Amino acid sequence: MLREMSATYGRSSLGYLWAILEPVAGIFLLTFVFSLAFRSPSLGTSFPLFFATGILPFMAYMDVSNKMSVALRYSKQLLFYPGVTYTDALIARFLLNAITSIMIAVILLPLIIIFYDLNVIIDMKAIAWGYMLAFALGAGIGTLNCFLLSVLPIWERAWAVLNRPLFLVSGVIVLFDTVPLPYRDWMWWNPLTHPIGLVRKGIYSTYDATYVSSVYVLAVSGVTLALGLLLLRRYHRDIINF
Template sequence: MSLSPDAPQLRSIHKQIRFATLRVIMALILREMTTTYGRKPGGYVWSILEPIAGIALMSWIFTTLGLRHPGLGTNFAMFYATGLLPYYVFVNVSSKLAQSLSYSKQLLAYPRVTVMDALIARYFVNLLTQLLVAYLVLAWIKVFLDTGTDLILGHVLLGFVMAAVLAAGVGTLNCFLTSMFQFWGSIWSVLMRPLMLLSGVVVVVDATPPNWRDYLVWNPLVHVVAETRSGFYHGYQPDYVSPAYVFGVALVTGVLGLLFLWRYHRDILEA
């Protein structure tokens, strides 16, 4: 008969492992908050001012051009906020996640710190920051400006969940690609430059010619932006929105990223 540890001992070991992992993640979260926001002039304040400045600038430009109404509704600030803020959730969170290994490379030399710990800590700090910024900006616009919008919370939450999940998947895959191939960061930055225009942030995809629309809907951010806006503008229900497609892209990219990181993380850290 083979001897095996008692069940209580196994449970105790599992609890110790989970507690140690949680401590590591919390330590990484505190480090992320301190180094990313605590040492900059303005810190978290700049995270709020950045989207406000972008929304104000776009509103001023299109008002100056003589446009009386935005793509949806009557208020330029609300229109751009409902597109720009979920877009920022994806862009900012995925870019931070892509730098997880380079950011925590020295700490990953310790046995207790794993690649997954670094990914989880960096993801949640930046995601919660972006969601808080989005809430504050949208709430301010809704309370202090005449937007003519009525909130449908379910659509808004789904839109931001789609953005968050997509950021996790794409960011994880890019974490591997940027760590393994130095040139990928430059390629990705070039690909990202026209992304705002191609995601329906400035111009509603529904207003584009049908042959353009057929190509634009392959961009998962188009679905994210449209779903978020449908939670503010009654009667706006774009039939091309597919949460399943966005979650599918996030799942495929996330699984590929995790598999490649699991296989090659030692080579990356030793390089």
Template sequence: MKLIVQHFRVTAALMVREMSTRYGSKPGGYLWAIFDPVAHVAMMTLIFQVFARMPALGLSFPLFFASGYLPFTFYQRMSSFMAGTMKANKALLSYPVVSPFDAIVSRFILQLMTDALVSVLILFLIIELGGVSQPMDLAGMAEAAGSAAMLGLGIGTINIVMFARLPLYEQIFGIINRPLFMISGVFFLPESLPSPFRDYILYNPLVHIIMWFRSAVYPEYRADGLDKGYVLEFALVCFVAGLALLTASMREIREERV
């Protein structure tokens, strides 16, 4: 019981430290983390309206883009934030009371809370300012966003070790990860693609996550090809692989050899 309380206290202390170091030193602090995605959705909405008369679903351009952008950012921001966990907390890991898992948990909770707050704010603004009145499945949206965060946690945990051991891998991962924003269904519906491209793109778990989120936002969207089990299995495998790599590298991490 004492060990659990100790880990809880360490995690809480690390969260406070992460908030102060990540947001306290920047102009606007925590507000910038909220304003940045809001401005991004607004900018992309204007671009959408220039090139298309109607969104692929519904009548609201901001809602359509947000329904793809928000679940994607749960993955993207989480995986990026988690990958830098050991570098950001290397000095603290010299203390026996602080474990790498405490640092991972603190960063995961902080990023999840931030992304959830941003998503609620963006959707609230779209509904209130855009006059959107359609019913939405809040539980389904939370499930999809949570799955995206878990996938980001798994990929980020793997990258904690891989980035440190193989600098070339970090460059390769950046090249592969960069176009995901364009090919994961943020801007389009996978069902609109011709075969066999539609079948190929469904190997990307982010496509399923965005379909999952959109099916909760739009009651009329059927999301043909959506496989929730595939997303959960992929995220679990990545997380277990990340934990295995981290456990195997624990001594090197504490001794600052990775």
């Protein structure tokens, strides 16, 4: 984890500050654009809080899955040591990025609430569970992609193309409940929609989020994680020696 910290955040003079500035820039860019066209967001009265509750869990998933997907590539030299295994590389990247995402949320959400003087009744259990689902999904997808990216170089570009519309169809910008049918039904099958909805439920006490299915997200996460670990267990030596 120390190696990952120095490699990821130690190269820039901004370091961990950039990890906070990146979501801040996204939140306020969306706030600026949408406040020109709408008087209020789909939920509540604050554009920054609405977009923060979507962007932060979305980025938590993306950071975990993206960093875990290249864990073997960036730790290849270390894996030649008998005491270091591929699971060490995966766990280190998961823990570092999960802790970083939690740190960002703990800093930004209270700052937005205090700065804009918002009256919010927070459900910490819902927020925590929403983040756990985002981390679980990121770990599952990241582990499976760790194998696929190692054996199929073309998958990296294909996955990047598939991920481009993810920001738009995960409920980050548009509230799930406001999406017209049948697109709302299609959107439900995107597992990332559920942790984002759960985090919003934790911030907005009047928001029900009855569509959220933890079982579905955990099923997708479990299947992808198990498949990724099985494939890596069988082929990790071939990948390292390639």
